[in-house]
Structure formats: structure tokens, C-alpha cells
Amino acid sequence: MKTILKEILESNGQYVSDFGSNADLPAPPRKQLAILTCMDARLDPFGYAGLTVGDAHVIRNAGGRATDDAIRSLVISHKLLGTREWFVVHHTECGMETFTNDIMAELLNSSLHQADLTPQGWRDSGEGPGSSEAQFINWHTISNQEESVVADVRRIREHPLVSPTVSIHGFIFDVKTGKLIEVPEASRIGQPTAERQNS
Ligand code: ZN
Numbered sequence: 001m002k003t004i005l006k007e008i009l010e011s012n013g014q015y016v017s018d019f020g021s022n023a024d025l026p027a028p029p030r031k032q033l034a035i036l037t038c039m040d041a042r043l044d045p046f047g048y049a050g051l052t053v054g055d056a057h058v059i060r061n062a063g064g065r066a067t068d069d070a071i072r073s074l075v076i077s078h079k080l081l082g083t084r085e086w087f088v089v090h091h092t093e094c095g096m097e098t099f100t101n102d103i104m105a106e107l108l109n110s111s112l113h114q115a116d117l118t119p120q121g122w123r124d125s126g127e128g129p130g131s132s133e134a135q136f137i138n139w140h141t142i143s144n145q146e147e148s149v150v151a152d153v154r155r156i157r158e159h160p161l162v163s164p165t166v167s168i169h170g171f172i173f174d175v176k177t178g179k180l181i182e183v184p185e186a187s188r189i190g191q192p193t194a195e196r197q198n199s
Contacts, residue, residue: 025054027081033057034077036152037089038064038096042175045089049180057083063096064089065140066152075161084196086166088152088186091173096142098122104141108134145172146183153186157193164194 002010034057035045045051045058059073066088077083099107099122107115107124109132115124142148149170156168170186173179 022053029054029056029077029081029083031055032082032084033087034059034074034083034085035087035089036060036064036066036070036074036156037087037173038062038091038094040091040094040175043089043091043173048173048178049087057081063094063140063142063148064091064152065096065142065148066155067140071156071159071161074156075159078163078166084166086156086168086190087171088149088156088168088190089171089173089180090142090145090149090152091175092145093175094142094145096140097145099139100141101135101137101139104137104139105132105135146185149183150186150189153183153190157190165192165196167192 031051033051033055035049036059037043037045039060039062045060046053046055049056057073057077059070059077061067061070074083074086077086098117103122107122107130109130110126111124111128111130113125113127115122149172153168153170156162168187168190170183170190171180172183174181
């Protein structure tokens with residue numbers, strides 16, 4: 001059986017031979033677009049948004065949440081690389097809906113090994129040692145997708161380092177159909193509050 005490392009390096013060899021004009025791409029995204037979305041392996045932002053390499057920044061974390069670090073990337077994306085439209089895309093069946101800060105703290109306190117999702121919720125083997133560090137982290141879990149999209153768009157819109165000229169849109173990606181479903185309240189909040197001075 002091939003190891004994943006070998007598989008990746010073989011694929012990269014092929015990729016290098018097909019790289020061609022990608023070598024000439026400029027760093028600023030061609031569509032002046034940034035997408036903040038979840039790391040979920042079922043989500044393909046370039047596919048669901050019809051993008052190609054060089055078109056957009058894609059910033060990913062667990063949940064697609066507007067954490068300080070996501071905002072750091074978004075601010076760089078606009079200030080230094082010229083993006084003007086930002087999409088916050090959460091999704092149905094997100095793993096971030098399956099636990100809370102307390103559950104994560106409890107799981108990691110008992111074991112660092114992989115836990116299993118059962119019909120009764122997350123369970124782990126309890127094979128220690130665990131760590132009490134997890135209680136100090138905000139895991140940014142989600143209890144309602146629409147509310148989390150609205151909260152994140154609002155946080156970005158109101159952030160003091162975010163230009164009022166950037167447009168922010170809020171969506172939920174449906175993992176069963178591939179459809180992007182707009183969250184109107186989020187997009188309303190995300191409207192620019194000032195006009196661009198130069199284009
Ligand atoms: Zn997710």
C-alpha cells in the first residue's frame with residue numbers, strides 16, 4: 001500500500017510538469033475576492049464558487065469562524081492584496097455543531113487520542129494522559145448555522161481594522177446539494193458603509 005507521503009510526492013511531480021503559466025500568476029487575487037469557510041473536507045470552495053487558481057483568497061478554519069486569526073488574514077487580503085468582496089460560508093452538518101467548549105475540555109482532559117462520535121455524543125477511550133489546557137481555548141463551536149454566519153459577518157463588519165468599503169456576504173453551503181444558500185440578514189449587515197475613494 002502506498003503511503004500518503006509517497007502518493008502526495010508522486011502527485012506533485014505530475015503537478016510540476018503541468019504547472020505551465022501558473023508560474024506567471026500575480027499574487028493579488030484576480031477576482032478581488034476572499035472566502036472564509038470551514039476546513040470540512042467535503043467543501044471545495046474553488047468548485048462551489050466557480051473559481052480557478054489565482055482568483056481568490058480562501059481562508060479556512062474549523063467552522064469558518066471569524067476568529068482573530070481569520071480577521072488577520074482578511075485584513076491583509078484587502079489592505080495589501082486588494083480584495084473587495086468577502087464571503088463567509090458555513091455549512092450544513094458541520095462538526096462544530098456536535099460539541100461545546102465544555103465537551104471538548106472534558107474529552108481532552110481525559111485523553112488526547114481520537115474520540116468517536118456515537119448516537120449519544122462524543123466518547124473517547126479515556127486512555128491518558130489528557131490535558132487540562134483545553135479549558136482555556138474558545139473552540140468557537142456552532143449551535144445554529146444562520147446565527148453563526150450573522151455573528152461572524154457582524155464581527156468582521158464592526159472590526160476596527162476592516163475597511164468600511166469591503167462588501168461582506170453570508171452563506172450556508174448545503175453538503176447534500178452543493179448549493180450556496182444566502183443568509184439575508186448577514187449580507188444586509190455586511191453591506192459596505194462607505195464608498196471606495198479610488199478604484
Ligand atoms: Zn464545518
